[in-house]
Amino acid sequence: MGNLEIKKTPRKVLLIPRRFAEAWPRFGALLFIFLIAFHQVSCARLFGWEIHAPGMLSADYSRKIQPVSKRVALYLDPALLSYVSKERGGRFADPQTYHVGESLGPMLVEGVQEAFSEFLFFEIEPDAGMLERYGVDFLAVVGIRDFANRVTLKGQALSLGTEVIVYARDLTLRARYEARGTSDARKVFAKKGGPEVNLNAAIERNVLATVEYLQDLVRESDPVS
Numbered sequence: 510m511g512n513l514e515i516k517k518t519p520r521k522v523l524l525i526p527r528r529f530a531e532a533w534p535r536f537g538a539l540l541f542i543f544l545i546a547f548h549q550v551s552c553a554r555l556f557g558w559e560i561h562a563p564g565m566l567s568a569d570y571s572r573k574i575q576p577v578s579k580r581v582a583l584y585l586d587p588a589l590l591s592y593v594s595k596e597r598g599g600r601f602a603d604p605q606t607y608h609v610g611e612s613l614g615p616m617l618v619e620g621v622q623e624a625f626s627e628f629l630f631f632e633i634e635p636d637a638g639m640l641e642r643y644g645v646d647f648l649a650v651v652g653i654r655d656f657a658n659r660v661t662l663k664g665q666a667l668s669l670g671t672e673v674i675v676y677a678r679d680l681t682l683r684a685r686y687e688a689r690g691t692s693d694a695r696k697v698f699a700k701k702g703g704p705e706v707n708l709n710a711a712i713e714r715n716v717l718a719t720v721e722y723l724q725d726l727v728r729e730s731d732p733v734s
C-alpha cells in the first residue's frame with residue numbers, strides 16, 4: 510500500500526460585525542411577527558372569512574322604538590334562519606361567507622317583541638284558527654329577498670333586503686312591503702371584529718325598518734293605539 514498524502518484545506522470563517530450580532534434578536538422578533546401576519550393573510554385568502562354577526566340589537570334601537578298596544582305575531586320563512594351569502598364584494602376581494610340568517614332571526618324576534626305590548630312567535634306556519642285561538646291582531650311573515658356586499662380599497666358596504674307580508678287575524682292580506690338595512694364602514698377588514706360589527710349594523714337597520722313600517726300599519730288600523 511503506497512503512501513497516503515492528506516492535504517488539509519484551510520477553513521473559511523465568516524466574521525459577523527458586533528453591531529449585527531447585537532441586532533439579531535430584535536430582527537428575529539420582527540421576522541417572527543411578519544411570518545405570523547403573513548400566515549393569517551394567506552389563510553384568509555386561501556380559506557376565506559367566516560363572518561358571524563353578534564346577533565344583538567343595540568341600546569340605540571330601544572331608544573328609537575316605543576311599544577304599541579297590540580298583540581302581534583311573527584313567523585319566519587323556513588329558509589331565513591339558514592340563509593348564507595358567499596358574495597365576496599369585489600373581483601380581488603378575499604372569499605367571504607356571511608351567516609346572515611342565524612343573526613337576523615333572533616334580532617327580528619327581539620325587535621318585534623320590543624315594538625308591541627304583546628308578542629307571539631310561531632315556529633310553524635299558523636292558520637286562521639291558531640290566530641283566532643291566541644287572539645292575534647296581526648301576523649307578520651318575513652323572508653330574505655337579497656344580500657349585497659361591496660368591498661373597496663377604503664371599506665365595505667352591506668345591504669340586506671327582506672320581504673314582509675302582514676295578515677289580519679282571518680289571514681286576509683293587509684300589506685306587503687320590502688325592508689332594507691345598509692351599513693357602510695371604512696377599513697372593515699383591518700379591524701378585529703370589523704366585518705362582524707358591520708354585518709350586525711346592516712341587520713339591525715333592516716329590523717328597524719321592518720318594525721317602524723309595521724307599527725305605522727297597526728296605528729293606521731287603530732288610531733287609538
